[in-house]
Amino acid sequence: MTLTAPTSVTARSLAPDLARGLMLLLIALAHAPAFAGDWSAGPAALDTAAKFVKSLLADNQARDMFVFLFGYGLGQLAHRQEARGGDWPSTRKLLRRRAWWLIAIGFANTVLLVPIDVIAVYGLTLLVLAPLVRARDSVLLWTSVLTLVPATLLLAWQSVAAQANPVTMAEFMEPTFGAHLVASIPSWPVETVLSTIMVVPGMLLGIWAARRRILDEPERHVSLLRRVTVIGLAVAVAGRLPAALLAAGAWTIPSTSAGWAVAVAHDLTGYVGGIALAAAVGLVAIRARSGRLTTALAALGQRSLTFYLFQAVLWMVLFYPFTLDLSGDVGFAATSGIAVGVWLLSLLLADWMRVAGYRGPAEVLLRRLSYGRR
Structure with a gap:
């Protein structure tokens, strides 16, 4: 069996890394407000605007962009x-070994840091679906389409439940670190298994796109990227706008069936929007070959696993009762501002690591665990 070495930083493609760097901003915006104790604690106008932006851009769209890029990386x-x-x-063995270690890292993230994790979900999905990495294009596309239905319904069920009874993570935070360590363990297996269905459609489309090197060689796919960007973002905005207006308090759901329709439209077009955002970054990458911001954003994308975990560390440090305990002092808009600040700090740290020649510690660890020492 033959197993080749991992790719060096200098050999990486620009567009996927730029997309991963931007994705971390959307993930921060999606996660940070969950730690606010009272979403109405801040200025009403700012809270309203922040809720609208989060629903339109981040909720069930940041993850879908992440999933697509994860599949693209595979x-x-x-x-x-x-x-x-x-x-x-040997490739299948590598993928499955990588999957097991992603599950382990995700479990550690959930138990030690915050119970908002996608890493283990990706690992479990890869473990189960590793053979599809080399499946025919038709198998990838049909499996993606067929799994989109249960994935969307599961997401919509969660969204409808949130419409009826909005809750935040603050209600479930343990008062001590010891209690925190054991609180998430009982629910982790079930939540991880159920969440795998949500990532399958985007992951398989990412594998399909990688075979055509759509983001690796965006200049060869300009027409496709333009169509996906324009049509995809238009569909996403149209489908997600009602839920964003609902989140902002601009209107009220008249019935349960209307609530389901809004949730399905929001979550289904989140898949479209996540892929369209990645396509838009591909177009930007054609022209943005140099520049400080481009370099820093790519450096952040190259260390996306490290800075995903870095976000989790900061959420714990900032909001939990046994650390700074800010959850009761900030509202929706304030936590959204904190999310942007955390992302900017990540951008600066990633660029510093690039200049200093440091790779992301989480990426280094995962590579060594997957490939062994080289």
Whole structure:
């Protein structure tokens, strides 16, 4: 069996890294308000605006962009292994070993830091669906389409429940770190298993796109990227606007069926919007080949796992009762501002790491665990 070495930083493609860097901003905006004790604690106008932006741009769209890019990375990995002479049995073994370690890292993130995790979900999905990494295009596309239905319904069910009874993480925070360590363990397996269905459609489309090197060579796919960006973002805005207006308090759901319709439209078009945002970054990457912001954003994307965990560390430090305990002092708009601040800090740290020659510690660890020392 043949297993080739991982890709060096200098050999990486720009567009996927830029997309991952932007994705971390959307993830921060999606997660940070969950730690506010009272969403109405801040100025009403700012809270309203922040809720609208979060619902329109981040909720069930940031994750979908993340999922698409995760699948794209899997496709890149499989392509590199094949191009360098790696055989499928060794590649499959690598993917499954990587999957087990992602599950372990996700479990540690949930238990030690905050119970908002997608890493283990990605790991479990990869573990189960590793053979699809080399499946025919038709299998990828049909599986993506067929799983989109249960995935959307599961997301919509969560959204409808949130409409009826909005809650925040603050209600479930334990008073001590010891209690926090054990609080999430009982529910973690079920939540992880149920969440896998949500990531399958975007992940498989990401693998399909990677086979065509759509983000690796965006200049060869300008027409496709433009169509996906324009049509995808238009569909996403149209489908997600009603839920955003609802979140902002601009109108009230007249019936249960209307609530379901709004939730389904919001969550279904989140998949479209997540992919469209990645396509938009691909277009930007064609022209943004240099510049300080481009370089810093790419550096952040190259260390996306590290800074995803970095966000979790800061959420714990800032909001939990046994640390700074700010959850009772901030509202929706304030936590959204904190999210932007955390992302900007991540951007600066990632650029500093680039200049200093430091790779992301989480990426280094995952590579060593997956490939072994090289």
